[in-house]
Amino acid sequence: MPAGAGVATSQARTIDAARRAWAEEFRASGVESPQLDARVLVGHALGLDHAALAASATRLLSASEANAIAALTRRRLAREPVARIVGMKEFWGLNLHINDATLVPRPETETVVEAALAAVDRHGPRRRELRIADLGTGSGAIVLALLSELDNALGIGTDRDPRALAVARHNARQLGLRRARFVACDLAAALCGPFDLIVSNPPYIPSADIAALSPEVRLFDPRAALDGGADGLEFYRAIAAAVPALLGVGGAMVVEIGINQAEPVTGLFAAAGLALQPPRPDLNGVPRALVAEKCA
Template identity: 45%
Template sequence: MSITLGAIMDRFRRALQAAGVEDAAAETRILIGGALGLDRAAMLARPELALRPEDETRLDAMLDRRLAGEPPHRILGRREFFGLEFQLSEATLEPRPDTEILVETVLERLRPRREEPLSIVDLGTGTGAILLALLSEMPFARGMAVDLSEKALATAQKNAEALALADRFDTGCGSWFAPLAGRVFDVIVSNPPYIPSAVIPTLDVEVREHDPLLALDGGEDGLDAYRAIAAGAGAHLASMGFVAVETGFDQRQSVEDIFRGQGFILSEARRDYGGNDRVQVFSKTRSA
């Protein structure tokens, strides 16, 4: 006898609640809806929907993975960001909602130049989410995605193709500015690794066992990436360009000091949805 949608949703909720998952109902909808291609309204409206035995088997396997600590979007292999869907891989972080603040900040600053053929480089691109979200809103801009991981760049390229943005999207494999070969950009953007090395073993299992270490480890004090970006940005930034970076909640002053030491001025700072310092924008002149 086949199981109904309502019954397997109840199975998921009970199991996740027993495991201490904070919002078991939401994760149930994410996992089952994502696996079956159903939105929330459809799931709530059709609890009597009969599932195929193979669907039940697949869903139970997903539940086992979640109970073992794997995050929901990792299990699905994709996550939405800025209204776009991005494929994930073991070499990439999940694009998270707070990073949308970085995209929104850059877009607001570029709004008067939306019709210009601007150039954007995304350092440590991962899935390509930041750069591709920007390109989706800037129809004449071109972007270059840089990452130390070839696997991450392959994922980003697939996402660019899926979003029909590959014709304005290039990749370069290497450390920070190394692949740029003297190129100059109107915008340098990055959500770099910024977690101190000693903190990583204390992170939640969903992060420490499923996110790539390369995208997390910011060195002894969590600031190595900002030092590298600040040191190299000047040589690759157009005269009226700017650098926009995401930071940890307690790193605003430290990051500002690093960029100031390289001749940059803080143009703007933004907080995330939780009220924490999250985004900083730097320019070479106050008018930029």
């Protein structure tokens, strides 16, 4: 019997019974957060938020509702992430649309936003005029989070994939962040400085390590968002070469880094003449954001 068939063919279940049955199916298939994922997907299929789902727990599902739930939950059993199934991910409290050309924004990337805001705070009030660039912007997550905190900042996001940029523009419009612009180019090739802040979460997985990532990442995140070349450092080299000429004096560069990358990336930015600060850890204690400043 194919995965999920037993749950899907059952008729006239209550919403709560269906939610529990799918959670059990997810658990048995090794899905990491089975209860949460079942609740989100059942709610999404029925158009019910968390409170409405709880209030409707004892209502019987129609056959078409049960089919709608099964269509979504089967995708999860094939290890498609919930964020991709619902087409949205929350980042820095902002609801962002995503598509198959964008990475699903990660909680650890919020460390880059925190480090960038701390760098801004070191040099003056947040309300001053600032120019921000986000290299490899994807859904626009980092630059939009920063613009949501910095009222007088202008932001530009670059990406090589025009379909990612279409989503980033859509997100900026939905959030009313008209101070965001997006441009298709290779990293910073189309940008003119000086910038006060340059941020990036570049692809940084060593090419050979991609095959060992979880199916949710390996099968569904775009390869161009993951692949950092043979040693994972290809994009940091390109960024270190481009950024010193684009940063204004007193400006800061903040990059996300992967596990064990703090030392080599620090070396690349130091060799480019930037002044490094100790890496900022994410919530798991992993060094995650590296800040480099351009001194006078």
